[in-house]
Amino acid sequence: LGVLFYYLHTVRFAVTILGSGAAIPANGRNPSSQLVEIRNHLLLLDCGEGTQMALRKFVPGIQRISHIFISHLHGDHFYGLVGLISSFHLLGRINPLHIYGVPELKEIIDLQLKHSRTELVYPLEFHEIDPDKAEIIVENEHFFVKTIPLNHRIPTCGFIVSEKPLKRNIRKDFVNTADVPVNSFEKIRAGADFVDADGKVYPNSSITTDPPRTKSYAYCSDTTYHEPIVNIIRGVNLLYHEATFANDKQKDAKEKLHATAREAARIALQAGVGRLVIGHFSARYRDPEILLDEAREIFPDTIAAEDGLTIEL
Amino acid sequence: LGVLFYYLHTVRFAVTILGSGAAIPANGRNPSSQLVEIRNHLLLLDCGEGTQMALRKFVPGIQRISHIFISHLHGDHFYGLVGLISSFHLLGRINPLHIYGVPELKEIIDLQLKHSRTELVYPLEFHEIDPDKAEIIVENEHFFVKTIPLNHRIPTCGFIVSEKPLKRNIRKDFVNTADVPVNSFEKIRAGADFVDADGKVYPNSSITTDPPRTKSYAYCSDTTYHEPIVNIIRGVNLLYHEATFANDKQKDAKEKLHATAREAARIALQAGVGRLVIGHFSARYRDPEILLDEAREIFPDTIAAEDGLTIEL
Numbered sequence: 001l002g003v004l005f006y007y008l009h010t011v012r013f014a015v016t017i018l019g020s021g022a023a024i025p026a027n028g029r030n031p032s033s034q035l036v037e038i039r040n041h042l043l044l045l046d047c048g049e050g051t052q053m054a055l056r057k058f059v060p061g062i063q064r065i066s067h068i069f070i071s072h073l074h075g076d077h078f079y080g081l082v083g084l085i086s087s088f089h090l091l092g093r094i095n096p097l098h099i100y101g102v103p104e105l106k107e108i109i110d111l112q113l114k115h116s117r118t119e120l121v122y123p124l125e126f127h128e129i130d131p132d133k134a135e136i137i138v139e140n141e142h143f144f145v146k147t148i149p150l151n152h153r154i155p156t157c158g159f160i161v162s163e164k165p166l167k168r169n170i171r172k173d174f175v176n177t178a179d180v181p182v183n184s185f186e187k188i189r190a191g192a193d194f195v196d197a198d199g200k201v202y203p204n205s206s207i208t209t210d211p212p213r214t215k216s217y218a219y220c221s222d223t224t225y226h227e228p229i230v231n232i233i234r235g236v237n238l239l240y241h242e243a244t245f246a247n248d249k250q251k252d253a254k255e256k257l258h259a260t261a262r263e264a265a266r267i268a269l270q271a272g273v274g275r276l277v278i279g280h281f282s283a284r285y286r287d288p289e290i291l292l293d294e295a296r297e298i299f300p301d302t303i304a305a306e307d308g309l310t311i312e313l
Numbered sequence: 314l315g316v317l318f319y320y321l322h323t324v325r326f327a328v329t330i331l332g333s334g335a336a337i338p339a340n341g342r343n344p345s346s347q348l349v350e351i352r353n354h355l356l357l358l359d360c361g362e363g364t365q366m367a368l369r370k371f372v373p374g375i376q377r378i379s380h381i382f383i384s385h386l387h388g389d390h391f392y393g394l395v396g397l398i399s400s401f402h403l404l405g406r407i408n409p410l411h412i413y414g415v416p417e418l419k420e421i422i423d424l425q426l427k428h429s430r431t432e433l434v435y436p437l438e439f440h441e442i443d444p445d446k447a448e449i450i451v452e453n454e455h456f457f458v459k460t461i462p463l464n465h466r467i468p469t470c471g472f473i474v475s476e477k478p479l480k481r482n483i484r485k486d487f488v489n490t491a492d493v494p495v496n497s498f499e500k501i502r503a504g505a506d507f508v509d510a511d512g513k514v515y516p517n518s519s520i521t522t523d524p525p526r527t528k529s530y531a532y533c534s535d536t537t538y539h540e541p542i543v544n545i546i547r548g549v550n551l552l553y554h555e556a557t558f559a560n561d562k563q564k565d566a567k568e569k570l571h572a573t574a575r576e577a578a579r580i581a582l583q584a585g586v587g588r589l590v591i592g593h594f595s596a597r598y599r600d601p602e603i604l605l606d607e608a609r610e611i612f613p614d615t616i617a618a619e620d621g622l623t624i625e626l
Binding site for chain 2: 023024025026030049050052053056073074075076079080082083086087090091104105107108111112115116117153154
């Protein structure tokens with residue numbers, strides 16, 4: 001059972017909404033933040049005020065968060081960051097914390113740590129990103145993260161979190177019939193053919209099956225309707241796209257460089273994504289029903305973000 | 314009834330606890346913040362992360378907050394400030410907001426507003442304070458605020474909020490018997506004698522009674538046991554004193570320049586205050602019972618801060 005539990009976690013890919021509201025906290029919605037669990041790694045996308053409280057409420061083991069990505073420097077996307085950094089410090093964190101954002105974010109963090117005379121007990125590694133480029137900013141054997149240039153009032157980017165392919169699965173009938181040394185397993189899983197003691201060659205394609213297809217999650221935090229997004233996020237399994245306004249507020253959306261629910265759905269439709277989750281609802285909407293209805297007219301497989309909601313990919 | 318309601322508000326003096334926890338948000342307690350309502354003015358003492366959410370939960374009309382006082386630059390006392398400033402902006406605030414803190418706080422505010430490209434729609438007036446001095450930093454006809462130098466790891470001060478005396482009350486029997494022109498009322502209430510049409514002098518002391526005694530609230534945010542506080546806060550009606558630890562953690566308290574519940578009570582006792590409220594409880598105390606018990610052994614009239622608790626003076 002322990003092994004099963006471990007396996008389930010190593011393949012789990014899920015997004016938990018920590019804050020689904022827009023700039024002004026209202027209607028019980030926190031400002032933007034999402035936790036991504038991917039193959040036993042925890043990543044945080046944005047970190048609005050109150051994120052550390054939401055994490056304590058919804059997520060066990062928050063010190064496991066290894067990477068934090070900040071989409072832009074509007075307060076509702078990062079005012080909880082320095083508090084979280086400080087709490088990690090007070091809780092005696094050991095592991096490095098990797099933070100990705102525009103260079104100005106580092107200035108803001110450093111100034112506050114300086115004036116509180118805090119010398120962090122763990123390594124904080126800041127990685128500058130260029131929000132105008134679509135590029136891979138993190139890559140390891142389990143996942144990679146790529147930026148998505150967005151169109152907002154200040155430099156802003158979203159993020160795609162993608163699984164790396166798992167190794168191939170060895171066919172059970174082959175293991176049962178051929179005499180395969182255990183130390184050949186990893187090579188076969190990596191794609192090698194197998195040659196037995198008699199010199200007989202078993203081509204890899206005949207002794208393995210494809211691993212599960214990799215999945216991707218795209219997070220488009222704050223943006224106006226922006227078609228260049230479509231090519232970058234094409235085919236992701238799950239897309240989060242902001243939907244600050246309903247259609248009758250299209251003018252406000254344009255002016256403030258935000259999107260309507262319909263626009264979010266149009267992006268989802270054009271990009272052929274699996275599912276769409278909308279959020280960043282303006283404080284005027286106590287209930288996101290109208291936004292959900294408008295999005296579903298264009299892209300039926302749409303859900304509304306709620307604080308605490310976990311979506312499995 | 315409207316007049317009565319107005320009167321009750323103009324004389325109301327109350328403290329609402331918005332955050333009663335220490336550095337790490339835990340046990341459902343927000344970090345430090347308190348709202349003081351004094352004669353229809355709203356003042357905020359400290360502004361930890363999540364203060365704007367707590368304000369929305371507990372306080373109607375938050376735009377009425379006119380003054381914010383920040384005791385020191387540890388994050389649990391001010392990480393909610395820039396979020397609140399931004400929300401006031403987004404909500405179209407008009408009235409000036411007065412902020413009191415060490416000069417470095419202004420740097421922190423300015424940097425974040427700059428990088429979010431926010432030009433506030435209302436006047437933000439920053440007032441530098443010197444936390445090493447006990448001095449009046451705000452004074453008007455209704456109240457005054459004085460700093461209390463505290464002893465913590467970084468420069469820190471508390472605040473005393475005091476009512477200004479109301480005018481004298483004119484005796485009903487005098488108004489009923491003498492022929493007093495309405496335009497003399499204010500002079501008499503301010504302390505003048507009254508001379509009637511025949512030249513008869515009514516000494517003020519015989520025609521008025523004393524107004525209610527003024528009340529004071531002292532807020533001692535983060536400090537080790539520090540006897541110089543006693544003389545500054547002597548006789549206040551209500552004292553808030555931090556009580557981060559129970560007595561068995563006295564060593565931690567000394568090291569971290571925090572106070573135990575007993576030490577808070579000893580300050581209250583020596584200063585002869587009316588009541589004591591303790592708070593800033595370490596995350597280790599799920600329930601502040603032990604802290605309350607220890608304080609009450611020394612100063613019986615002690616209560617424990619709880620988020621949302623309002624204490625009338």
